[in-house]
Amino acid sequence: xxRSMKLxxxxxxxxxxxxxVGTVILTVLTIFSFFVGRYPLTLSGIISGDSRQWQVFVxxxxxxxxxxxxxxxxxxxxGFVFQTVFRNPLASPDIIGVSSGASAGAAxxxxxxxxxxxxxxxAFAGALGSVVLALMLASLTTGxxxxxxVLAGIAVHxxxxxxxxxxxxxxxxxxxLASIEYWIMGSLNGIxxxxxxxxxxxxxxxxxxxxxxxxxxxxxxxxDDEGRMLGVHTQHLRLLILLIATLATSGIISMTGLISxxxxxxxxxxxxxxxxxxxxxxxxxxIIGGCLLxxxxxxxxxxxxxxxxxxxxxxxxxxxFLIYLCVRRNRES
Numbered sequence: 001x002x003r004s005m006k007l008x009x010x011x012x013x014x015x016x017x018x019x020x021v022g023t024v025i026l027t028v029l030t031i032f033s034f035f036v037g038r039y040p041l042t043l044s045g046i047i048s049g050d051s052r053q054w055q056v057f058v059x060x061x062x063x064x065x066x067x068x069x070x071x072x073x074x075x076x077x078x079g080f081v082f083q084t085v086f087r088n089p090l091a092s093p094d095i096i097g098v099s100s101g102a103s104a105g106a107a108x109x110x111x112x113x114x115x116x117x118x119x120x121x122x123a124f125a126g127a128l129g130s131v132v133l134a135l136m137l138a139s140l141t142t143g144x145x146x147x148x149x150v151l152a153g154i155a156v157h158x159x160x161x162x163x164x165x166x167x168x169x170x171x172x173x174x175x176x177l178a179s180i181e182y183w184i185m186g187s188l189n190g191i192x193x194x195x196x197x198x199x200x201x202x203x204x205x206x207x208x209x210x211x212x213x214x215x216x217x218x219x220x221x222x223x224d225d226e227g228r229m230l231g232v233h234t235q236h237l238r239l240l241i242l243l244i245a246t247l248a249t250s251g252i253i254s255m256t257g258l259i260s261x262x263x264x265x266x267x268x269x270x271x272x273x274x275x276x277x278x279x280x281x282x283x284x285x286x287i288i289g290g291c292l293l294x295x296x297x298x299x300x301x302x303x304x305x306x307x308x309x310x311x312x313x314x315x316x317x318x319x320x321f322l323i324y325l326c327v328r329r330n331r332e333s
Contacts, residue, residue, distance in 0.1 A: 019280060023287060030065045033297060033298050036302055072262055073287065075263045076286040077210060078249045084221045085221070099259075101127045104160045123250045124247055130156050131242050138151075182257060191255055260311045262289050265317060265318050
């Protein structure tokens with residue numbers, strides 16, 4: 001018994017050390033991102049109060065660093081929630097159509113609405129519609145397992161992409177179409193510190209709620225019959241948690257556009273490192289997601305003379321990893 005307690009303590013200490021190291025790496029990447037870009041910034045210049053450097057830092061670099069850190073964290077946590085709730089390692093906002101639905105909603109907002117908050121609301125409506133439609137389609141399939149929701153999500157993703165193409169045809173080629181294309185590519189360029197406050201507060205509240213609902217999320221990872229035996233209203237609880245995760249995801253997408261694969265990669269990376277599915281794994285998923293998005297943004301504005309879309313770098317890692325997961329699941333089955 002003493003040996004098992006000792007092993008448990010050692011395991012907990014390793015997990016704590018991993019979380020601390022991950023937090024330090026994310027902090028370092030975020031600070032480093034402040035100084036990457038065409039206009040050179042120096043720490044001494046910012047501290048001394050150089051007006052030009054301070055303006056660039058406040059209006060451009062700080063906002064990108066904050067969104068890269070918080071946005072990646074939110075996407076990583078949302079991916080963990082989707083995979084756990086649906087009991088499927090391939091379930092994520094990318095795979096089941098939430099991200100594409102939010103992008104279609106944002107495109108609708110760009111065409112017919114005005115203001116960043118209106119676009120955010122439209123993005124959330126598109127994401128929410130995708131979740132509801134995917135759940136309805138999955139309920140028509142037999143088995144009620146994670147495979148049904150993934151197949152339904154693929155169909156919803158295709159519908160959202162069709163709607164996006166239709167909206168692009170209606171857009172003004174000189175103004176609106178360029179804005180929509182910018183959204184689809186996914187980038188942290190143009191984000192201002194003065195326009196992200198509402199989204200950051202919204203995402204912080206949603207992620208905090210998901211951490212508070214961690215036990216309920218883990219109950220949903222059980223079979224529905226087992227959840228009912230524990231006195232849990234699985235359908236209502238699943239809908240509530242998915243709505244919160246969807247709102248957080250759409251809050252990020254409304255600022256950055258479509259960022260691929262982070263929600264899929266981050267939870268798997270966390271499970272490979274910690275080798276369990278605890279609260280610490282959920283937190284590490286967010287840390288890895290923040291590191292991936294921040295690092296992708298650093299590469300997007302440094303590897304070429306012109307800024308590249310962030311999704312290029314996340315897809316270069318995510319697409320092979322998705323193929324690996326599919327092959328692995330096929331071998332196990």
